[in-house]
Amino acid sequence: MKNVYQTIHTQQISEGIRKTLENLSSKVQENIRRYPFLIRYARELRAAKIEINNNxxxxxxxxxxxxxxxxxxxxxxxxxxxxxxxxxxxxxxxxxxxxxxxxxxxxxxxxxxxxxxxxxxxxxxxxxxxxxxxxxxxxxxxxxxxxxxxxxxxxxxxxxxxxxxxxxxxxxxxxxxxxxxxxxxxxxxxxxxxxxxxxxxxxxxxxxxxxxxxxxxxxxxxxxxxxxxxxxxxxxxxxxxxxxxxxxxxxxxxxxxxxxxxxxxxxxxxxxDNGRKKSDEKLKEQLLCVRCGRCQLECPVFQITGSVWGGDTYGGPMGMGWSAITSSISEEVYLSCICGKCKEVCPMDIDIPNIILYLRKKYLLC
Ligand code: SF4
Structure with a gap:
C-alpha cells in the first residue's frame, strides 16, 4: 500500500497515462464505429473462452x-x-x-x-x-x-x-x-x-x-x-x-x-498454468480477458497510480483478478472505487467490480 500512496504524488505517471488515454481513446471509438463486427467478434470470443475455461x-x-x-x-x-x-x-x-x-x-x-x-x-x-x-x-x-x-x-x-x-x-x-x-x-x-x-x-x-x-x-x-x-x-x-x-x-x-x-x-x-486451471467460478471470469489494457487506462484509480497499484505483474482493475489467480490477493483490492468504468469499457464484458468485491470478502477471510 505504501508504494501506491507514494505514487499518487508522482505527477509523471498520471501525466503519461493521461496522454496515452487521450491518444488512444478516440481511436478505440473510431475502430468500433468503422468496424462494428468487432463487437460481434468479442461476443463470440467470450463464448469460446467460457467453453475453454470449463474444459x-x-x-x-x-x-x-x-x-x-x-x-x-x-x-x-x-x-x-x-x-x-x-x-x-x-x-x-x-x-x-x-x-x-x-x-x-x-x-x-x-x-x-x-x-x-x-x-x-x-x-x-x-x-x-x-x-x-x-x-x-x-x-x-x-x-x-x-x-x-x-x-x-x-x-x-x-x-x-x-x-x-x-x-x-x-x-x-x-x-x-x-x-x-x-x-x-x-x-x-x-x-x-x-x-x-x-x-x-x-x-x-x-x-x-x-x-x-x-x-x-x-x-x-x-x-x-x-x-x-x-x-x-x-x-x-x-x-x-x-x-x-x-x-x-x-x-x-x-x-x-x-x-x-x-x-x-x-x-x-x-x-x-500458474493458478489458472484451479480458479474458482468467480475468478474464471477474469480468464476471459484478452489483455487489451483498456480497463487500466480508463480506471480513475489507475490514472493516478499506474501499475504500481494492483499486484506484482498485472496492475489496475484487471490486475486484481489476475494477481489473485497467479499469486495472491492483496489489501490493494480496497483501493478500487468500484465505479464500474472498467466493466463498461471491457470488450469481453468482464464484471471486474464484482470480482473486486468478491476478492475483498476473500481477503478478510485469509
Ligand atoms: S478491458 Fe477487459 S479484456 Fe481488456 S485488459 Fe481489461 S479486463 Fe482484460
Missing part, C-alpha cells in the same frame, strides 16, 4: 497433441518455478537471448532468472528495453514506459552506450543496437497473444517488427503460453488478436505473426 484439461491435451504431431517439443508448467526451470534447462548458460514483451514472462520473472544463470538477455520492444535498463517494472502492460519523459529515456539509454539527442534519434540508435543482438542471439523468446489448438499456431501482434526478428532469426525459439490463451481454432485466434488490438486503440496492428513450425530451426512451447 481446460481437454483443450490443454488437444493443444499438446497438435504440437507433438508437428514434432514440436511441448511442456506444461504447473507454476512459475517449473516454467523457469524448463526454460533454464533448455537455454543453460552463456547464451544471448532476445525477448519480446510478454506479461507471462513478467509473471514468472524469466529475464531475471535467465540472467542469473549467466545469460545475456535483451528485451526487444523499445518501451520494455527502456524499463529493463532502468531496472523498473512496466507501468502499463501495452505501454510499459508511458511514465518516462524524453529526457528520462535519453539518460536511461546512456547506461547501455546509446547517446541520443531526442526520441527519434534514440529510437534509431536502439534499432542499431538491437540489430546486433538479433543477429548474435542463440535464443528468441516470446509470449503468445492467442493460440489455436486446431492448428498449433501461435498468433502474435506487434507494431515494431521486433517479434518478427526475435522469433525468426535465432537458431532456437521458445514460446511461453498462458493456458488462458488457448482457443479452439484459427478463426477464434484471429478474432482474439483483432479485438485485443482494436480495443487498445491500434487497429489493425502493423504486423500479425502466425508461427506454426520453424524447420530446420528449433522451437519449444511451454504452456503455463
Amino acid at each position: 481446460f484439461q481437454y483443450w490443454i491435451d488437444a493443444s499438446i497433441s497438435t504440437l507433438e504431431k508437428a514434432g514440436i517439443p511441448v511442456f506444461l508448467a504447473k507454476d512459475a518455478k517449473m516454467a523457469r526451470k524448463i526454460i533454464g534447462e533448455i537455454i543453460e548458460t552463456g547464451k544471448i537471448v532476445v525477448k519480446t514483451k510478454s506479461m507471462v514472462s513478467e509473471e514468472i520473472h524469466l529475464r531475471e532468472y535467465l540472467q542469473k544463470l549467466g545469460n545475456e538477455v535483451w528485451e526487444t520492444d523499445l518501451g520494455e528495453l527502456i524499463i529493463q535498463v532502468a531496472g523498473q517494472r512496466p507501468m502499463h502492460m501495452v505501454v510499459p514506459a508511458l511514465h518516462l519523459s524524453e529526457k528520462d529515456v535519453i539518460e536511461i539509454l546512456k547506461k547501455i552506450g546509446i547517446h541520443g539527442n531526442n526520441a527519434e534519434d534514440c529510437t534509431l540508435k536502439v534499432r542499431e543496437f538491437l540489430r546486433e543482438k538479433f543477429i548474435k542471439a542463440n535464443f528468441g523468446i516470446s509470449g503468445c497473444n492467442a493460440f489455436s489448438a486446431e492448428s498449433g499456431s501461435i498468433f502474435l501482434i506487434e507494431n515494431e517488427g521486433n517479434i518478427r526478428l526475435s522469433t525468426s532469426l535465432p537458431e532456437t525459439y521458445i514460446s511461453i503460453i498462458g493456458i488462458d490463451k488457448i482457443l479452439p481454432e484459427d478463426d477464434f485466434a484471429l478474432k482474439s488478436i483483432m479485438v485485443q488490438s482494436a480495443f487498445f486503440g491500434t487497429f489493425p496492428p502493423s504486423y500479425i505473426n502466425i508461427i506454426r513450425q520453424r524447420h530446420p530451426k528449433k522451437m519449444y512451447v511451454v504452456f503455463l
Whole structure:
C-alpha cells in the first residue's frame, strides 16, 4: 500500500497515462464505429473462452497433441518455478537471448532468472528495453514506459552506450543496437497473444517488427503460453488478436505473426498454468480477458497510480483478478472505487467490480 500512496504524488505517471488515454481513446471509438463486427467478434470470443475455461484439461491435451504431431517439443508448467526451470534447462548458460514483451514472462520473472544463470538477455520492444535498463517494472502492460519523459529515456539509454539527442534519434540508435543482438542471439523468446489448438499456431501482434526478428532469426525459439490463451481454432485466434488490438486503440496492428513450425530451426512451447486451471467460478471470469489494457487506462484509480497499484505483474482493475489467480490477493483490492468504468469499457464484458468485491470478502477471510 505504501508504494501506491507514494505514487499518487508522482505527477509523471498520471501525466503519461493521461496522454496515452487521450491518444488512444478516440481511436478505440473510431475502430468500433468503422468496424462494428468487432463487437460481434468479442461476443463470440467470450463464448469460446467460457467453453475453454470449463474444459481446460481437454483443450490443454488437444493443444499438446497438435504440437507433438508437428514434432514440436511441448511442456506444461504447473507454476512459475517449473516454467523457469524448463526454460533454464533448455537455454543453460552463456547464451544471448532476445525477448519480446510478454506479461507471462513478467509473471514468472524469466529475464531475471535467465540472467542469473549467466545469460545475456535483451528485451526487444523499445518501451520494455527502456524499463529493463532502468531496472523498473512496466507501468502499463501495452505501454510499459508511458511514465518516462524524453529526457528520462535519453539518460536511461546512456547506461547501455546509446547517446541520443531526442526520441527519434534514440529510437534509431536502439534499432542499431538491437540489430546486433538479433543477429548474435542463440535464443528468441516470446509470449503468445492467442493460440489455436486446431492448428498449433501461435498468433502474435506487434507494431515494431521486433517479434518478427526475435522469433525468426535465432537458431532456437521458445514460446511461453498462458493456458488462458488457448482457443479452439484459427478463426477464434484471429478474432482474439483483432479485438485485443482494436480495443487498445491500434487497429489493425502493423504486423500479425502466425508461427506454426520453424524447420530446420528449433522451437519449444511451454504452456503455463500458474493458478489458472484451479480458479474458482468467480475468478474464471477474469480468464476471459484478452489483455487489451483498456480497463487500466480508463480506471480513475489507475490514472493516478499506474501499475504500481494492483499486484506484482498485472496492475489496475484487471490486475486484481489476475494477481489473485497467479499469486495472491492483496489489501490493494480496497483501493478500487468500484465505479464500474472498467466493466463498461471491457470488450469481453468482464464484471471486474464484482470480482473486486468478491476478492475483498476473500481477503478478510485469509
Ligand atoms: S479486463 Fe477487459 S478491458 Fe481489461 S485488459 Fe482484460 S479484456 Fe481488456
